[in-house]
Amino acid sequence: MKFHQGKPCYLSKLRRLASCVPAIMFAAAVALAQDPVEPPGGPLKVKLLPAPAGAISLAQVHPSDLRNTISGLVSCGTRHSLSSWTDPKRGIGCGRDHIVAEFKKIAVGSGGRLRVIDDRFEVKAPRTGNRLVPMENVYAILPGDDPALAKTVFVVSGHYDTMPTDIMDSTSDAPGADDDGSGTAVSIECARLLASGHYRATLVFAAVSGEEQGLLGGTRLLHYLEQKGYTVGGMLDDDIVGADFAPGAPHRVRLFSGGGTVDDCDSPSRELARRVEEIDGRSHIRMIFRVDRLGRGGDHYPFYKAGLPAVRFTEPLEDYRHEHQTPRVVDGVQYGDLMKFLNFDFMARVALDNAEALRELAMAPAPPTDLQIGGAVTPSAKISWIAPDDPERAGFEVLWRETTNPRWSVFGFAKSSGEFVFKNVSTDNHFFAVRSVGKNGARSIAVPAVALMPRKR
Ligand SMILES: [Zn+2]
Missing domain, CATH: 3.40.630.10 (Zn peptidases)
Structure with missing residues (x-):
């Protein structure tokens, strides 16, 4: 492996450090170019229910x-x-x-x-x-x-x-x-x-x-x-x-x-x-x-x-x-x-x-319906949804992902339907969805949130 000016990084400890300095500096410069932390306090603590027992082997x-x-x-x-x-x-x-x-x-x-x-x-x-x-x-x-x-x-x-x-x-x-x-x-x-x-x-x-x-x-x-x-x-x-x-x-x-x-x-x-x-x-x-x-x-x-x-x-x-x-x-x-x-x-x-x-x-319980996202041009994203009564449902996992990420992660948990506010999270940097979770741990498919307001052309 070679770094800058063709100097190898595998000699003595000192020489290795010296020849790698430009690479370290470059890495530091990249590390500085971070995206804003959302939410500002870091991820919410969410306790996830385990998947349903009795999986087929x-x-x-x-x-x-x-x-x-x-x-x-x-x-x-x-x-x-x-x-x-x-x-x-x-x-x-x-x-x-x-x-x-x-x-x-x-x-x-x-x-x-x-x-x-x-x-x-x-x-x-x-x-x-x-x-x-x-x-x-x-x-x-x-x-x-x-x-x-x-x-x-x-x-x-x-x-x-x-x-x-x-x-x-x-x-x-x-x-x-x-x-x-x-x-x-x-x-x-x-x-x-x-x-x-x-x-x-x-x-x-x-x-x-x-x-x-x-x-x-x-x-x-x-x-x-x-x-x-x-x-x-x-x-x-x-x-x-x-x-x-x-x-x-x-x-x-x-x-x-x-x-x-x-x-x-x-x-x-x-x-x-x-x-x-x-x-x-x-x-x-x-x-x-x-x-x-x-x-x-x-x-x-x-x-x-x-x-x-x-x-x-x-x-x-x-x-x-x-x-x-x-x-x-x-x-x-x-x-x-x-x-x-x-x-x-x-x-x-x-x-x-x-x-x-x-x-x-x-x-799993039925997925939620009528997922809507609002809060554009405000500091916080707001998601709302409805779902029929279901005594077997533990609640809802509120999901988000980077727009380039293929998979959802759990942002938060809500016991009942209604509105969930992502405090100090932009509506624009992520996609959002909600899914139902049963008391048995079975999840419905996610339902993505659709924008409340028509797009301005
Ligand atoms: Zn075929």
């Missing part, structure tokens, strides 16, 4: 379950959405049968609380040849215990349809082990991990069709939930979560979230991503601040566009020889989405990340 997740699910799906040859819905051996109907059978097995273990629904619908789109065609989504629904939150759903979803190289080819083999047998297996494994538990809100474990034909099943899932009067508290889309082939594995799963369109105020999807990262840990979740991979989409997209909290899990890197490819060998290279490229230990970790996020979110 990796030992509870069974890679063999994931393997069995995907093996059953792959045995159907193709699960193209325009293939047969009635042939029990080949086609997407064969895939549906496997999923329904697995959910029903889990339902037995839930004491009959988990309801399995085969949601049949018809849809017309460019990738159905503009013909009205039948499709089916499968849902396993675990109703929430708390009447005040039972109409709020937290959803995990994978798509069980597949495609070979040609999107309209419904007859060639399209095993779809990774895309999206993996996401379907994760959704079913989440049901297995959570179905015997009790949560305040409702959990929906979904396996949808028609993704490759234009997000048709995901869009249907959203409409189904709306028609049933549910509020979507959070939607986790798992699509291509089965492999981790890059050198240096294991790697973190990627979590994509769109930023929204409101100035100075991130979308509910971004807030969901932050919450999931907090629950599962930075060592497991790699937040990617974009709605999806470049030029590509997934079933979280219709939810995101509807302004709902929705994110996408995807493996650390993708191998495009193994996605959307008819299985074949060319010049010694194997193409096709085959089981042999999957990593079931990686997938088990993704299942755990999903299940634990669902568990904590479904135990």
